[in-house]
């Protein structure tokens with residue numbers, strides 16, 4: 444489950460930073476490698492910081508695993524991957540460069556989806572093929 448950051452409540456309590464740790468089910472259609480799927484949930488470890496103008500920075504990492512057929516030799520394989528999370532939220536509508544948020548609450552769904560998309564490799568290689576490619 445992807446939590447929200449309740450900026451209004453946090454600000455009222457004079458809390459300007461914090462951490463979030465959660466896991467969520469990835470959208471299977473984000474992954475476009477043939478015969479490869481997500482193995483389990485995606486874990487996220489995030490830090491947020493609320494600035495005086497109510498803009499909010501969210502940074503951290505996501506952790507996930509892929510399993511399926513090696514894109515080169517088709518052998519069954521699995522790989523653990525890490526992705527970076529780096530988002531900036533402004534009150535109001537998104538300006539195209541930053542995320543927007545309304546009603547004093549930040550939904551992290553779009554940031555999680557974008558971070559995951561960015562972290563996905565274009566193919567999955569088994570250890571032998573990874574080694575072969577690096578030689």
Ligand SMILES: [Zn+2]
Pocket residue numbers: 513514515516517518568569570571572573
């Ligand atoms: Zn292989």
